[in-house]
Amino acid sequence: MPLPLAVAAVIVVAASFIPLGYIIAASIDTGWDTASALLFRPRVRELLTNTVMLVLVTVPICVVVGVTAAWLVERTRVPGAKVWAVLLAAPLAVPAFVNSYSWVTAVPSLGGLHGGVLIATLSYFPLVYIPTAATLRRLDPAVEESARALGVGPWAVFFRVVVPQLRLAIAGGALLVSLHLLAEYGAFVFIRFDTFTTAIFEQYQSTFNGAAATMLAGVLVLLCLTLLVIEAVVRGSARYARIGSGAARRAVPAELGWRYSLIGLLFFGVLIAASVGVPVVSVLRWLVIGGSAVWKVDTVASALVQTLGFGIAGAVVTCVLAFPIVWISIRHRGRFSRFLEGGTYISSSLPGIVVALALVTVSIRYLHPLYQTVTVVIAAYALLFLPRALINLRAGLAQAPVGLEEAAQSLGVSPLSAFFRVTLPLAAPATAAGGALVFLGIVNELTATLLLAPTGTRTLSMQFWSRSSEIDYAGAAPYAFIMIVLSLPMTYVLFSQSKKVAGL
The missing domain is CATH 1.10.3720.10 (MetI-like)
Known part of the structure; x- marks a missing residue:
C-alpha cells in the first residue's frame, strides 16, 4: 500500500469525524445541568414528536409508492412503461424547498404534519423507486416461476419471494429518505412545520451557535445514528447473490387488463402531476406574472x-x-x-x-x-x-x-x-x-x-x-x-x- 495514499485517506476520514467530534466536545463543555435544562423542556418534546412522526409517516408511504411504481414499470405491461420509468425519477430534479414553495403558492393553507408528509413524499419517493426498479430488473425470474409452479398465488409470490429480495433496495432507500427528512430545512419552513433542523437554524440566527443550538444538534445526531443502526438491522446478514448463473433474461411482464391498466396510468398521472407538474406549472406561472422584470x-x-x-x-x-x-x-x-x-x-x-x-x-x-x-x-x-x-x-x-x-x-x-x-x-x-x-x-x-x-x-x-x-x-x-x-x-x-x- 503506497504510504502517501494511506496518509491522504486517513486525513480525509479524520476530517469526516469533525462534525461528530464537535457535537461531543460542545456537549461536554455545556455541562450536564445546562444540557439537561435545554434538552428536557416542552419545546424539545414538541420538536422530537414532529420529527419522529414525520419519519414514521413519510417513510412507509415513500416505500409503498416507490415499490408500487417500480413493480408496475418493471413487471407489468402498463402502457408507456419506458416513459414512466424516466418520469418517475424526475422529481429528484426539483429541490424539496422549490416543491414546497410551489405547493404553498398553490395552496396557501397547506401546513403542519400533513403538509410536511405531502411535500416530503413527492420529493423523496424516487429514492426508493430507483434502487427498487434496478433490483427488480436483475432478479432471476426462475425463482418466482418455481414458486408459481408449486401453487403459490400471485400475491404470496410477491410478498414471500420478491419482497425479501428487495430488502437491500428498500432499506437503503428508506434510510436515504429518513436522513433527508432530518436534514431538510427550507421545505418545512415554507409550510410552518417545526423540526429539529428548522429550530437549530433559528437558534443559530438568534444566538450565533449558542448552547441551545448545539444541544438540538446533538439530539439530531443521535437520531441519525439510530437510523443507521436500524437500517443495518433491517438489512441483516442474508446473502442476496445467486450462486449459479441464473436465467439471463427478464421476467415476463404481467398482463393487467384494461381496468388495472387504467388504475396504473391514473396512479402514475397523479404522482407525476403532483411531484413535477405542480412545481413546473407554479414556477412558469410566477414567471409569467413577474414578466421580464424578474x-x-x-x-x-x-x-x-x-x-x-x-x-x-x-x-x-x-x-x-x-x-x-x-x-x-x-x-x-x-x-x-x-x-x-x-x-x-x-x-x-x-x-x-x-x-x-x-x-x-x-x-x-x-x-x-x-x-x-x-x-x-x-x-x-x-x-x-x-x-x-x-x-x-x-x-x-x-x-x-x-x-x-x-x-x-x-x-x-x-x-x-x-x-x-x-x-x-x-x-x-x-x-x-x-x-x-x-x-x-x-x-x-x-x-x-x-x-x-x-x-x-x-x-x-x-x-x-x-x-x-x-x-x-x-x-x-x-x-x-x-x-x-x-x-x-x-x-x-x-x-x-x-x-x-x-x-x-
Missing part, C-alpha cells in the same frame, strides 16, 4: 456563475479526495479499507446544518483565516457528498484490472504514469458520473451554504431563498426555474447509472 440579468447571471463555480469546484475536490480511499478499498481490501470507507459516511449521514455549525466553530477557533472563505464551503460539500463520489468511483475502478497496470509497469512505465495512462481512462466514465451526482447535491444544497458562504455570495439557492422569504414569489421563480433545468441532466445520469449497475 429576469435581472446581472443578478441571475452572477448567481448562475457562482452556483456553477461551487458545483464544479466541489465536484472536482470531492472526487479527488475520494480517490485514495477508493484505491485502497479496491486494491488493498481488509479491515483498514473497510474502516476508511465506513468513516466517510459519518458526516454524509448528518444534516448540512450540523456540518456547517462544526466547520464554523472550528474555523473561528482554530483556523480563523479560513472563516467566511470559499475553502470552508467546499470542505462542507466534500464532507456531505463524499459517498456519492466514492460509490461511483469504486464501481469504475473495480472494472480496471490491476493486471493492465502491472503490464504497463513491466514495460518500464512508472506506477504514477501507469495510473494516469491506463487506469484513469477506464475509470473516467464512473468518475464523471460521481462528479455529476455531487454537482446535483451542491446545486440543491441550502443550509450549509447559507451558514458558510462568504459575504456577498449569492448562489441560485440563496437568491431563491432570499426572495421567497420576502414573499416575492415572482422574483424567486427565475432561480427555481434555473435550478430545475440544471438538475434535470444530473437526475437522468442517476437513473441511467442505476440501470448500468443492474447490468443493463
Whole structure:
C-alpha cells in the first residue's frame, strides 16, 4: 500500500469525524445541568414528536409508492412503461424547498404534519423507486416461476419471494429518505412545520451557535445514528447473490387488463402531476406574472456563475479526495479499507446544518483565516457528498484490472504514469458520473451554504431563498426555474447509472 495514499485517506476520514467530534466536545463543555435544562423542556418534546412522526409517516408511504411504481414499470405491461420509468425519477430534479414553495403558492393553507408528509413524499419517493426498479430488473425470474409452479398465488409470490429480495433496495432507500427528512430545512419552513433542523437554524440566527443550538444538534445526531443502526438491522446478514448463473433474461411482464391498466396510468398521472407538474406549472406561472422584470440579468447571471463555480469546484475536490480511499478499498481490501470507507459516511449521514455549525466553530477557533472563505464551503460539500463520489468511483475502478497496470509497469512505465495512462481512462466514465451526482447535491444544497458562504455570495439557492422569504414569489421563480433545468441532466445520469449497475 503506497504510504502517501494511506496518509491522504486517513486525513480525509479524520476530517469526516469533525462534525461528530464537535457535537461531543460542545456537549461536554455545556455541562450536564445546562444540557439537561435545554434538552428536557416542552419545546424539545414538541420538536422530537414532529420529527419522529414525520419519519414514521413519510417513510412507509415513500416505500409503498416507490415499490408500487417500480413493480408496475418493471413487471407489468402498463402502457408507456419506458416513459414512466424516466418520469418517475424526475422529481429528484426539483429541490424539496422549490416543491414546497410551489405547493404553498398553490395552496396557501397547506401546513403542519400533513403538509410536511405531502411535500416530503413527492420529493423523496424516487429514492426508493430507483434502487427498487434496478433490483427488480436483475432478479432471476426462475425463482418466482418455481414458486408459481408449486401453487403459490400471485400475491404470496410477491410478498414471500420478491419482497425479501428487495430488502437491500428498500432499506437503503428508506434510510436515504429518513436522513433527508432530518436534514431538510427550507421545505418545512415554507409550510410552518417545526423540526429539529428548522429550530437549530433559528437558534443559530438568534444566538450565533449558542448552547441551545448545539444541544438540538446533538439530539439530531443521535437520531441519525439510530437510523443507521436500524437500517443495518433491517438489512441483516442474508446473502442476496445467486450462486449459479441464473436465467439471463427478464421476467415476463404481467398482463393487467384494461381496468388495472387504467388504475396504473391514473396512479402514475397523479404522482407525476403532483411531484413535477405542480412545481413546473407554479414556477412558469410566477414567471409569467413577474414578466421580464424578474429576469435581472446581472443578478441571475452572477448567481448562475457562482452556483456553477461551487458545483464544479466541489465536484472536482470531492472526487479527488475520494480517490485514495477508493484505491485502497479496491486494491488493498481488509479491515483498514473497510474502516476508511465506513468513516466517510459519518458526516454524509448528518444534516448540512450540523456540518456547517462544526466547520464554523472550528474555523473561528482554530483556523480563523479560513472563516467566511470559499475553502470552508467546499470542505462542507466534500464532507456531505463524499459517498456519492466514492460509490461511483469504486464501481469504475473495480472494472480496471490491476493486471493492465502491472503490464504497463513491466514495460518500464512508472506506477504514477501507469495510473494516469491506463487506469484513469477506464475509470473516467464512473468518475464523471460521481462528479455529476455531487454537482446535483451542491446545486440543491441550502443550509450549509447559507451558514458558510462568504459575504456577498449569492448562489441560485440563496437568491431563491432570499426572495421567497420576502414573499416575492415572482422574483424567486427565475432561480427555481434555473435550478430545475440544471438538475434535470444530473437526475437522468442517476437513473441511467442505476440501470448500468443492474447490468443493463
